[in-house]
Amino acid sequence: MTGPLIIVNLKAYAEGTGEQATRIAAAAREVAEESGAVIGVAPAYTDLGIIARDYDVPVYAQHIDGVTPGAHTGHVTAEQVRAAGAFGTLINHSERRLTLAEIEASLTAARRCGLQAVICTNNVATTAAAAALGPEYVAIEPPELIGTGVSVSKADPGIIERSVEAVRRVNPAVKVLTGAGISTGECVKIALGLGTDGVLLASGVVKAQDPAAALRDLVSLL
Ligand SMILES: O=C(CO)COP(=O)(O)O
Incomplete structure (x- = not known):
C-alpha cells in the first residue's frame, strides 16, 4: 500500500451486526476507488469475516490477544x-x-500471521516505546480528545509533532498515524503536514448521516 492511510474504527457503536459495518465498508471502497486513497476499516469481530469477504477494503481487527x-x-x-x-x-x-508485555505478545502474534500491526498510544513516551517494538504503524491518540469531535490536529498539534519526532529518533522505519476527533479534510491535511502517514478515526464517519460524504470530505485535500 502506498499513500496516506485512513483507518475507520467502528468500535462497538453498532447495536446489531452487519448493517452499519457493511454500509461503511461500501462507502470506504467507493471513496477509495474514486480518490486513490487507502481506506481501511476496523469492524467488530462479528462483522470482520463478512466485510473481508464481500468488500475490497483492508480490514483490521480492533485487538488480538498475544x-x-x-x-x-x-x-x-x-x-x-x-x-x-x-x-x-x-x-x-x-x-x-x-x-x-501484552503489547509485545500481540505484536509477535500479528507478525506470526502476517498481519499489519498498528500499535495505538496515548502520549509521546508510549509512542517511543511502541516504536521500539517495530510495528508497521504507531497511532497516537490523546485519550481526552477521543470521541469529542475536537480534533487532535487543531487542539494538540504539538503531540503529533513530538510523536513523529520520537518515532524518527527511535525507529524511522515505523510509520505514524494520529487520531481523536478527526472529521474533515483539513484535519487530515494538518496531520499529514506534521509528518504523519495517515489518520485513525471513528465517530466522524461512524456517526455521520452519510458516511460516504464524510469520507469524501476526509480525502478532499489529499
Ligand atoms: O479512538 C479513535 C479511533 O480509534 C478516535 O475516535 P474518534 O474519531 O471518535 O475521536
Whole structure:
C-alpha cells in the first residue's frame, strides 16, 4: 500500500451486526476507488469475516490477544482474524489497553500471521516505546480528545509533532498515524503536514448521516 492511510474504527457503536459495518465498508471502497486513497476499516469481530469477504477494503481487527491457538476462553487469536480475512490489527487502543508485555505478545502474534500491526498510544513516551517494538504503524491518540469531535490536529498539534519526532529518533522505519476527533479534510491535511502517514478515526464517519460524504470530505485535500 502506498499513500496516506485512513483507518475507520467502528468500535462497538453498532447495536446489531452487519448493517452499519457493511454500509461503511461500501462507502470506504467507493471513496477509495474514486480518490486513490487507502481506506481501511476496523469492524467488530462479528462483522470482520463478512466485510473481508464481500468488500475490497483492508480490514483490521480492533485487538488480538498475544496467545497461540489453544485453551484460551474469551480470547481472539491472530490466526482467527487472519483466517477471517483481516489484513491487519490494532493493538493497545485506548479503549482496549494492554501492558507492555501484552503489547509485545500481540505484536509477535500479528507478525506470526502476517498481519499489519498498528500499535495505538496515548502520549509521546508510549509512542517511543511502541516504536521500539517495530510495528508497521504507531497511532497516537490523546485519550481526552477521543470521541469529542475536537480534533487532535487543531487542539494538540504539538503531540503529533513530538510523536513523529520520537518515532524518527527511535525507529524511522515505523510509520505514524494520529487520531481523536478527526472529521474533515483539513484535519487530515494538518496531520499529514506534521509528518504523519495517515489518520485513525471513528465517530466522524461512524456517526455521520452519510458516511460516504464524510469520507469524501476526509480525502478532499489529499
Ligand atoms: O479512538 C479513535 C479511533 O480509534 C478516535 O475516535 P474518534 O474519531 O471518535 O475521536
